[in-house]
Amino acid sequence: MTEAQQRFSQLAQQPDDSIDLATAALAVSGLFQPGLAPSETLQSLEALAARAATQVAPEADLFDKVRALNGFLFDELRFTGNQDDFYDPRNSFLDQVLERRLGIPISLSVIYIEIAARLGLPAYGVGFPGHFLVRIGRGDTALMLDVYAGGVALPEDELDQRLADLYGRGTLNIRSHPALLRPATKREILVRMLRNLIGIYRDRGEHINQLSALTAALTLAPDLPGELRERGLLYRDLDYAPAALGDLRRFVEVSDDAEQIAAVTQIIDQLGGQPMRLH
Numbered sequence: 357m358t359e360a361q362q363r364f365s366q367l368a369q370q371p372d373d374s375i376d377l378a379t380a381a382l383a384v385s386g387l388f389q390p391g392l393a394p395s396e397t398l399q400s401l402e403a404l405a406a407r408a409a410t411q412v413a414p415e416a417d418l419f420d421k422v423r424a425l426n427g428f429l430f431d432e433l434r435f436t437g438n439q440d441d442f443y444d445p446r447n448s449f450l451d452q453v454l455e456r457r458l459g460i461p462i463s464l465s466v467i468y469i470e471i472a473a474r475l476g477l478p479a480y481g482v483g484f485p486g487h488f489l490v491r492i493g494r495g496d497t498a499l500m501l502d503v504y505a506g507g508v509a510l511p512e513d514e515l516d517q518r519l520a521d522l523y524g525r526g527t528l529n530i531r532s533h534p535a536l537l538r539p540a541t542k543r544e545i546l547v548r549m550l551r552n553l554i555g556i557y558r559d560r561g562e563h564i565n566q567l568s569a570l571t572a573a574l575t576l577a578p579d580l581p582g583e584l585r586e587r588g589l590l591y592r593d594l595d596y597a598p599a600a601l602g603d604l605r606r607f608v609e610v611s612d613d614a615e616q617i618a619a620v621t622q623i624i625d626q627l628g629g630q631p632m633r634l635h
Contacts, residue, residue, distance in 0.1 A: 360386040361568075368575045375542040378450065378470045381463075384549055385449040387568050397451040401467070404433075404454075405474035412475050421477060422492055422499060426507035429471070433457060435464060437504040443556050445565075448549055461504040462488040462549055468503045480539035483548055484515070486522050491539060500537065543576050550576075554586070563590060581611040585620060597627050 357365070364383045367375065378401055382394040412424045429435045438447050438458040446452040453459035453467060465481050465488050472479035472492070482489040482500065489510070492499040500510045510518075512530050519528040519536075530536060540548075550573040557566035570587040574580060588603030604624050608617050 358390075360390070360392075361571075364572055365575055368572075372541045372543055375546075377466060377542050377545065380542065380546055381450040381466050381549065384546060384553075384572065385451050387572055388445065388553070388565060389449065389451070392451060394451075397454060400454055401470060402474070405471045408471055409475055414476070418477075418493055418497070418499070421475070422501070422507070422509075425468075425472060425475065425477070426501075429468065430503075430506040435459070435467070435503075436506070437461070437464065443559070445553060445556050448552050448556075459504075460552065461502070462545065462552065464503045465490045466545065466549075468501070468507070481545045482537055483540045483544055484536060485519065485528075487518065488548065491537060498537075547573050547576055547580070551583075554583070558586075563594065566590060567594075579606070579610045581607055581613070584610070585616065588620070589623070592623065592627060601627050 360383070364387060367380055367383050378398060379394065382392070382397055386392045386394065408425060408428050411428050412421050416424065435453075435457045438444060438460065441447075442460060446456065447458060447460045448463055450463060450466060453463045459467070462481070468490050469479045469481055472490075478493050480491045482491045484500075487502070487504070490501040490503055490507075492501060500515060501507050502510055515537075516529045519530075520526070528536070550569050553569040554566060554573065557563075557569060567587065567590055570583050570590065573583045574587065577583075584603045584607040588600045588607060591597075591600035591603060601624060604620050604627070607620055608624070611617055611620075
């Protein structure tokens with residue numbers, strides 16, 4: 357196990373409330389960037405928060421604080437969504453997003469949440485379908501922000517329209533499914549970041565990085581059915597039959613997808629008939 361993997365494994369053992377999100381996001385980055393110095397990025401984040409504090413009046417109301425923070429991050433510093441190369445893995449690495457000021461919804465959201473927290477703003481990530489959002493505050497007065505679009509506040513009808521675009525009109529709406537706006541746990545945020553990287557490395561055919569991202573996700577949440585199945589099949593393709601069997605057997609135990617279970621059971625039978633290979 358590399359030093360970066362050991363650091364990530366230790367972090368994953370902590371209770372969710374004890375996980376420092378910025379440190380954890382940088383631990384993800386370190387899995388794919390040997391030699392990354394997290395302390396330097398954390399210092400940069402603290403420096404940004406200190407600069408932001410000079411522009412966000414402590415006596416202002418919540419809306420004015422958000423407007424001032426948005427002006428600092430998106431107008432002055434020009435943090436923006438990378439629409440030209442959305443699937444560049446650097447968009448998921450917190451250090452790279454801070455340096456390049458380019459990211460995707462979830463990485464930009466993590467930076468926003470971390471700076472807002474240092475200013476005393478109640479900011480939370482929201483795993484909204486299709487597009488990660490930031491929630492400021494709780495209850496009926498909460499603001500839902502799309503930081504990928506410069507921190508624009510999204511009213512309920514806009515959120516409903518986004519759901520309609522994904523699932524069809526009338527299928528889901530915020531009023532009947534308020535849990536769609538619940539704050540995500542830190543583990544959920546990290547797993548979502550890793551799922552982005554899993555997909556990127558899968559599409560690029562970078563199997564070792566794909567395997568690293570899958571293993572990290574399963575370190576955070578060991579019984580994710582999709583990740584167990586994908587890692588098991590990847591192990592099979594890489595000719596690691598014992599590891600493949602372990603993942604695929606666990607997938608059968610935790611999955612509720614009968615069709616996939618049947619297909620995976622056939623693969624398990626095939627792998628079980630192979631002699632064990634030593635690597």
